[in-house]
Amino acid sequence: MSMVTTYLSWALLVLGGFLCVSGSVGLLRFPDFFTRMHAASVTDTLATGMILAGLMLQAPTWIVFGKLVMILVFVLLTGPTAGHALAKAALHSGLKPLLPGKSGKIEADTHPSAGGV
Amino acid sequence: MESFIHIIILSMLVTTAVAIVRVKDLFAVTMLAGIYGLLSASFFVLMDAHDVAFTEAAVGAGISTILILTTLSMTGRFEKAAENPKSNYKPALALALVTVTGALLIYGTQDMPAFGAADAPVQTHVVPRYLNDSATEIDIPNVVASVLASYRGYDTFGEVVVIFTAGIGVLALIMSTASKAPVALRASMEEHVVLRIVSKMLIPLIMIFGLYVQFHGEYGPGGGFQAGVIFASAFFLYAMLFGLTAARKVVNNTWIQALAALGVLLYGSVGVLAMINGGNFLDYNFLAQDDVHGQHMGILFVELGVGITVASVMIIIFFTFSTRKQRDGEPD
Numbered sequence: 001m002s003m004v005t006t007y008l009s010w011a012l013l014v015l016g017g018f019l020c021v022s023g024s025v026g027l028l029r030f031p032d033f034f035t036r037m038h039a040a041s042v043t044d045t046l047a048t049g050m051i052l053a054g055l056m057l058q059a060p061t062w063i064v065f066g067k068l069v070m071i072l073v074f075v076l077l078t079g080p081t082a083g084h085a086l087a088k089a090a091l092h093s094g095l096k097p098l099l100p101g102k103s104g105k106i107e108a109d110t111h112p113s114a115g116g117v
Numbered sequence: 118m119e120s121f122i123h124i125i126i127l128s129m130l131v132t133t134a135v136a137i138v139r140v141k142d143l144f145a146v147t148m149l150a151g152i153y154g155l156l157s158a159s160f161f162v163l164m165d166a167h168d169v170a171f172t173e174a175a176v177g178a179g180i181s182t183i184l185i186l187t188t189l190s191m192t193g194r195f196e197k198a199a200e201n202p203k204s205n206y207k208p209a210l211a212l213a214l215v216t217v218t219g220a221l222l223i224y225g226t227q228d229m230p231a232f233g234a235a236d237a238p239v240q241t242h243v244v245p246r247y248l249n250d251s252a253t254e255i256d257i258p259n260v261v262a263s264v265l266a267s268y269r270g271y272d273t274f275g276e277v278v279v280i281f282t283a284g285i286g287v288l289a290l291i292m293s294t295a296s297k298a299p300v301a302l303r304a305s306m307e308e309h310v311v312l313r314i315v316s317k318m319l320i321p322l323i324m325i326f327g328l329y330v331q332f333h334g335e336y337g338p339g340g341g342f343q344a345g346v347i348f349a350s351a352f353f354l355y356a357m358l359f360g361l362t363a364a365r366k367v368v369n370n371t372w373i374q375a376l377a378a379l380g381v382l383l384y385g386s387v388g389v390l391a392m393i394n395g396g397n398f399l400d401y402n403f404l405a406q407d408d409v410h411g412q413h414m415g416i417l418f419v420e421l422g423v424g425i426t427v428a429s430v431m432i433i434i435f436f437t438f439s440t441r442k443q444r445d446g447e448p449d
Contacts, residue, residue: 074322
């Protein structure tokens with residue numbers, strides 16, 4: 001039993017760590033604000049959730065487990081909300097996402113502020 | 118391994134500091150300053166200074182970021198001095214000053230004992246006494262709380278008075294002109310349904326956490342300063358999402374100013390009560406039938422006074438700044 005939880009916990013931790021790294025790469029390399037933000041918010045929720053789940057499996061007492069659950073709930077509430085607020089603020093101030101043009105290729109929006117943050 | 122993490126965090130601190138100097142957008146600078154605070158907090162955790170880390174995270178990364186953002190919404194987002202030829206903008210002078218001061222500070226560290234050295238004054242002076250006797254004299258698990266609230270009660274009283282004075286200063290500078298009819302604030306976030314619902318879920322949790330930090334300060338990291346800041350941030354969140362007019366209905370101006378003074382008064386009264394009972398100022402041993410009980414009561418009330426003052430002053434500063442901005446009618 002403890003062997004299984006240990007392996008499962010490590011699998012979750014490593015996967016969470018990998019998502020953190022891939023999220024950071026996405027944040028640096030994605031073409032426009034909205035895709036970058038997507039990378040950041042995936043890191044925020046999924047990676048943090050996986051790391052917390054991995055830690056929960058190793059929690060020595062129920063109190064620690066409960067605290068981790070509370071942190072998870074808090075992260076799940078705030079992360080997506082922050083992403084939503086960011087995206088909304090960006091759209092509100094006139095930033096348009098990069099979309100495929102008529103030719104099917106992604107082209108920069110004509111809006112002067114598009115693309116750069 | 119640990120020194121490896123130290124090096125990483127310290128180099129991130131340096132990078133952030135350089136970025137703060139280089140970036141011209143003050144909004145980004147504020148965010149970088151918040152990151153700087155969070156990094157410092159992580160560093161303090163590595164140094165096993167959990168109370169300091171908690172304070173840094175709550176104050177440095179949290180509340181000061183919000184307050185600076187509020188200020189920025191009044192003053193504008195970009196530096197103006199550099200473009201104005203008549204201004205006294207002399208970056209070379211500032212750089213020279215900073216370089217000289219930094220060099221002197223680094224020179225000063227030559228005489229300091231190595232980090233963690235056994236013969237350092239911090240290990241030989243009063244700290245051993247606190248560490249050895251706190252368990253019997255004060256009997257609370259968190260020695261930081263017993264040093265802060267009991268052994269060093271005068272210092273903490275001074276800190277609370279400083280915060281109170283800051284609140285009065287802000288009021289004296291800004292409030293006098295802003296006391297006229299409260300303009301109905303355009304609910305700038307009216308359309309943000311998601312934010313409003315989530316914040317409605319979070320505000321009670323933030324307040325409960327604030328109270329937990331307040332009354333758990335004797336048992337773990339926390340105490341009045343952190344709790345006051347966390348408690349105030351719940352009000353900030355409410356004011357930002359539901360508008361100042363709604364927030365003003367929750368927080369009465371007169372009451373909040375009275376509360377700011379009440380916290381300091383409570384702290385001082387505990388000291389005076391100890392004097393009435395025959396002890397020295399802030400000598401909690403004289404508060405109850407036996408010494409340890411007295412210490413517990415003293416620390417509880419003193420921390421409560423700190424919490425009330427800090428929370429009220431933060432709310433006062435935030436509301437005063439926001440009201441000012443609203444009155445000036447500047448766009449966001």
